[in-house]
Amino acid sequence: MESFWIVLLGLLAAGYFALAGFDYGTALLFRFVGRDERERGRALGAMTPFVLGDEVWLVAAVGVLFGAFPRLEGELLSGHHGAFVTIVTGLVAFTAAVQLRGAAPVWDVPLVGGALAVAVGWGVLAADVTGAPAPLWIVGVVGLFSLHGGTFLAWRLPGRAGVRARALARSLVLPCLLFVPAAVLLAGPVARPEVGVGVAVAVVVLLLGAWVTSGRVAFCCTAIACALPVPAVFAAQDVVTAETMAGTGTLAVLVPAAVVVLPLVLLFQWATWWMVRVRHA
Amino acid sequence: MDPLDLARAQFATTTSFHFLFVLLTLGLVTLVAVMQTGFTLTGTPVLRRMTRFWGRIYVVNYALGIATGIVMEFQFGLNWSGLSTYAGDVFGAPLAIETLVAFFLESTFLGLWIFGWDRLGRWAHLALIWAVTVTAYASAFWVMVANGFLQHPVGYREQGGVLRLTDLGALVANPTVTAAFVHVVAAALTVGGVFVVGVSAHHFIRRTAEVDFFRRSLRIGVVTTAIATPFLVAAGVAQFKVIKTYQPDKLSVMGGLGAPLSSMMLIGVALVLASWVTLPLLARDAVVRMRFPLHLMVLGIPLPFVASIGGWVVREVGRQPWLVYGLMTTEDAVSPVGATGMLVSFLAFTGVFAVLGVADWVLVSRIARRGPEPESAPQPVSALATAL
Known part of the structure; x- marks a missing residue:
């Protein structure tokens, strides 16, 4: 029962970073990938069908955090006030700007700025939790999101813009590869260092995978x-523990909701991907 | 201002903004679902265009509203960690159900509805908008359950200094939820009805060529308002009895809340009268030919919004000094965050919310003023779908 909720929270958080990561990455890169307004519009348009569905993974993760780990939720959010305010402010700006971008190019400012703020916020949070220097994690998260956006655009965009996205993504692999061991080596005392090392090795392998592959496979790697x-940082520091969990009365109530909803969301989000699947490939 | 005042000011600002988005979203999605049902059953082309036009306004409002909802969700942990620590087991459960069953699922359904235009079968696409509607109301319901617990805590026992959930049924059947939920649903339908009526009236004032389009819209709006407002007023009045029984202190606090309370009641009664007077005038477009009521309809758009803010002020300020009525004061729940941190977040959130509010206003009014697209050149139902 306890591990169910810890795994669920981890999955929702991981789902958020895997999906929303390319949203933010696309926002960070699209002005470089597209040379003119038409190309930029297409680059953003490749991402926008997924925005709503991607962002709600975070909403669901925080919902589970609140319902199943209420004491952790209060402590975590209020304890990292600045980082979370940065994330949420960026998220709101980003979500609004995605909608409004068609109206005027001036909305590129909150679009890029919002995506950047979200990445910076997560970087600061991870650095806070591990005791590593904040600039390292900020650069690392911005780099990872950008790389992910790059592989997404390289996969989804036809023609020259796609080629440019691929080149940008490849140029980002090396900085990301340098960030991973640095994050492990410069971390402060950690409760379970083996988790951090294991995940770091996995991420390095995935980054190399993104380097040698292309298209959908490279996208899956990033x-x-x-x-x-970020989930690994919390696991390594043993932040999510059974002591912070809600009582059995609460958890029993939440289980059916989670068991019914998750498969439905997966099914319907998959349907969205299927409907806007790549046709030029 | 100390951190407590700042946290309260922040909560009041963000909640009010959020609720304005929520009301229009709930009201419009219902009307859009009704229009799409009409089209699916009859195949009348104008109903399809209506679904698309009002649907576009709805989607803009939803997607910007979701941003305000995210802030709401984070705010409890950011600024009110004492509430999570002490009552999170009970208060968090309905909120978690809300985010999972409603928020998560609703956005997923809506995404599919947007991109399913002309790709999915008629009936599958109709089922999606109803799924969005049902999950939207479920969302509102669970939020009211959570809020009802703060007004009148039930279904818990205290154990080792924290509250544990013992009876979800009691939480759901909480007397401070039932009437309030009906009230909120009726308010949302009223907002949606009055909005559709006002926008349609604007086009008649401008002597639109889309007579059939806006006549049907106006009718749906007036009928919705006429059905919703009596329930709105009745469910509002019914709450006085509940408050008298469970929150006797609130009535004395309400003495100091005269302005929001009376403006809300005045607007409610005025809308009942206006909608029922308009009903017979719908025959042979009398209300359109008289013209002056059209101007009143446009002016009426903000009224239910104003009233709803009044309603929340009464409900939430009236609960003070308690956060969880009789169990935990607002003062005890505030996070141990410095005044600077609280001020920065207050300014940041208020700033982005102001931008969101303006952006929503600009976008919605632009779509509304431009009117329906010509049948020959359909626009995507959402700016999110431009590339398709």
Whole structure:
């Protein structure tokens, strides 16, 4: 029962980073991938069908955090006030700007700025939790999201823009590869260092995978590489424990909701991907 | 201002903004679902265009509203960690169900509805908008269950200094939930009805060529308002008895809340009268030919929004000094965050919310003013679908 909720929370958080990661990455890169307004519009348009579905993974994760780990939720959010305020402010700006971008290019400012703020916020949070230097994690998360956005665009965009996205993504692999061991080596004392090392090795392998492959496979590699670091930081520091969990009365009530909803969301989100599947390939 | 005042000001601001989005979203999605049902059953082309036009406004409002909802969700942990620590087991359960069953599922259904235009079968696409509607109301219901617990805590026992959930049924059947939920649903339908009526009236004032389109819209709006407002007022009045029984202190606090309370009641009664007077005037478009009521209809758009803010002020300020009535004060629940941190978040959230509010206003009014697209050149139902 306890491990069910810990695994569920981890999966929802990982799902959020894997999916929303390429949203933010696309926002960070699209002005470089597209040379003119038409190309930029297409680059963003490749991402926008998924935005709503991607962002709600975070909403669901925080919902589970609140319902199943109420004491952790209060402590975590209020204890990292600045990081979370940065994330949420960025998220709101990003979500609004995605909608409004068609209206005027000036909305590129909150679009890029919002995506950047979200990445910076997660970087600060991970650095806070592990005791590593904040700039390292900020650069690392921005780099990982951008790389993920790059492989997404390389996969989804036809023609020259796709080629440019591929080149950008490849140029980001090396900085990301340098970030991973640095994050492990410069971390402070950690409750379960073996988790951190294990995940770091996995992320390095995935990054190399993204380097040698292309298209959907490269995208999947960067998706998992994006998904792992932040949940791994919490696992390594043993933040999510049974003591912070709600009582059995609460958990019993939440189980049916989770068991019914998750398969439905997976099914319907898969249907969205299927409907806007790549046709030029 | 100390951190407590800042946290309260922040909560009041963000909740009010959020609720404005929620009301229009709930009201419009219902009307859009009704229009799409009409089209699916009859195949009348104008109903399809209506679904698309009002649906576009709805989607803009939803997607910007979701951003305000995310802030709401984080805010409890950010600024009110004492509530999570002490009552999170009970208060968090309905909120978690809300995010999972409603929020998560609703957005997924809506995404599919947006991209399913012309790709899915008629009936599958119709089923999606109803799934969105049902999950939207479920969302509102579970939020009211959580709020009802703060008003009148039930279904718990205290154990080792924290509350444990013992009876979800009691939480759901909480007397401070039932009437309030009906009230909120009726308010949302009223907002949706009045909005559709106002926008349609605007087009008649401008002597639109889309007479059939806006005549049907106006009728749906007036009928919805006429059905919803009596329930709205009745469910509002019914709450006085509940408050008298369970929150006797609130009535004395309400003495100091005269302005929001009376403006809400005045607007409610005025809308009942206006909608029922308009009903017979719908015959042979009398209300359109008289013209002056059209101007009143446009002016009426903000009224239910104003009233709903009044309603929340009465409900939430009236609960003070308690956060969980009789169990935990607002003061004890505030997070141990410094005044600077609280001020920064207050300014940041208020700033982005102001931008969201303006953006929503600009986008919605632009779509609304432009009117329905010509049948020959259909626009995507959402800016999120531009590339398709």
